[in-house]
Amino acid sequence: MKKQLTQWIEKDKQFCWHPFTRQGEWTAEEHEPLMLVRGEGVWLEDGEGNSYIDGNASIWTNIHGHAHPVLNAVLEEQLDRVAHTSFLGYGHPLAGELAEKLASFFPGTSLQRTFFSDNGSTAIECALKMAIQYRLQSGEPERTEFVAFVDCYHGDTMGAASLGGVDAFFSRFRKFGFPVRFVSSVDELRKLDRLDRVAGVVIEPLVQGVNQVHLWPQGMLAELREFTEAQGIHLILDEVMTGFGRTGSMFACQQEEVVPDFLCLAKGLTGGYLPLAATLTREEIYEAFLGGAENAFYYGHSYTANPLGCAAALASFQIFEDESTLERVAELIPHLSEGLEKLAGGHVHVWQVRQCGMVVGIELRGASGERFERSERIGEKVCLAARKWGLLTRPVLDTIVLLPPLSISFEEIDQCLDAIAQAITEVLHK
Known part of the structure; x- marks a missing residue:
């Protein structure tokens, strides 16, 4: 599998052009792109068998989860x-x-x-x-x-x-x-x-x-x-x-x-x-x-x-x-709100949390409310770190966007927020 994964990455770097991507960094020899090969429910699996919650619903598209039987x-x-x-x-x-x-x-x-x-x-x-x-x-x-x-x-x-x-x-x-x-x-x-x-x-x-x-x-x-x-x-x-x-x-x-x-x-x-x-x-x-x-x-x-x-x-x-999806979402939204309130209360660098239903932006700033220098790319670093705790998502500048499939469970929401919390700690508190 490792050999096959290496071939996938080599072909990607040689022939592909990714959206909104600094291609010079992407194709750098030391960069190992995450290659996603399988999905089920809110979960995605990479070429090495690691699993992650699809925290941005594959760029805000997925609704009912991957590989839905219907x-x-x-x-x-x-x-x-x-x-x-x-x-x-x-x-x-x-x-x-x-x-x-x-x-x-x-x-x-x-x-x-x-x-x-x-x-x-x-x-x-x-x-x-x-x-x-x-x-x-x-x-x-x-x-x-x-x-x-x-x-x-x-x-x-x-x-x-x-x-x-x-x-x-x-x-x-x-x-x-x-x-x-x-x-x-x-x-x-x-x-x-x-x-x-x-x-x-x-x-x-x-x-x-x-x-x-x-x-x-x-x-x-x-x-x-x-x-x-x-x-x-x-x-x-x-x-x-x-x-x-x-x-x-x-x-x-x-x-x-x-x-x-x-x-x-x-x-x-x-x-x-x-x-x-x-x-x-x-x-x-x-x-x-x-x-x-x-x-x-x-x-x-x-x-x-x-x-x-x-x-x-x-x-x-x-x-x-x-599946009464909208009724389930009505139950998920307050649970998500409670978790976000705890996240904001536990991290001095969470400057503001913005939520509209299941659409969330978690803006990170310095301890005194000052914006980070764009060159620091804090949002990117936090999202990259969150992978270690099983979450894939992307930032907009230093705002971490969480927008999962609507089929997500209470427990999976908690896992998303915990991953973000752990990532913030790793990048900013240490």
Whole structure:
């Protein structure tokens, strides 16, 4: 096994290019990448047989755990039918079923039309292009700008990147994308001039993920919805991370009874099994694209509405019902809160804990509240140390992000927090 592991690592270093990665460090001779080869439930296993809790749900995608028997069986059954068919000029039964299921979460509203793509960035890209084309075809050609929020993250395709508020990711590319203005609050949005040029406002509801898990004030989303409706501005909600039970409800916007004009979904849509994304929009927006060829929405991907992905998504929703997932999450959230309170009380370097449902950010600072120098990379060191106690997760700067599969148990939550505590002690207290 050791020989095979060495070969895997050699091939990776020679041929692969990893996302958000300092490749010079990754390919350094002394670096031994962790090679993950197996998963079951919330656990992952590496090439040497070590087991870890998947503390960031494989980059915020996994919902019901790895190798879930229902998801596995559904995908095997679908493989016996067909793995992929084009959605350009053809349809298949599962796409309509899934679109109907998504619409069912917003009964009595016109948020009923789904456009499928394959990841969070393209779900956002789709909404932006739809929003602009809608204006061009509806007598408002001057509405071509967007408003986003400071320090936001909405994806890496060029249009989505133009919304990005994290300079390290986006400053090189922002001038090539859509015209975007940034605000930090609804009050700042109210004060912007020329709001009649704005096509849409984009936000992650309740909590910003990549912004070190910062929470929005309670009621802010409802206030934003009221203002955008009054101004004739479309509200685009990025629920790529917050969707599918992460915040305690199926979608975060439901907690403030907000129905957007565009709802962007991905990550957990298939339970974390396959790439699939969806952009939901209102029927009245969809109707502006009817008619001749000049009104068609010329956008799409080869794997749009992939049948395997649709099968997995429908099975995931069935698991939510059969396993009472949201009810379990309602029990897990206070247990997690209690554990986080103990963690914060036991470590002087835990400066702040931010929690929205099962989404957690644990920000580390110096004993007097001073930020660490970025060059120290404390967050990275703590996450690396946590592996010794059986936890895999990643930081955003010096904020440790904990966002496990929703199938996690009370005991496994305790193990996650203990691993983080042990890692903080190793890196900062010693």
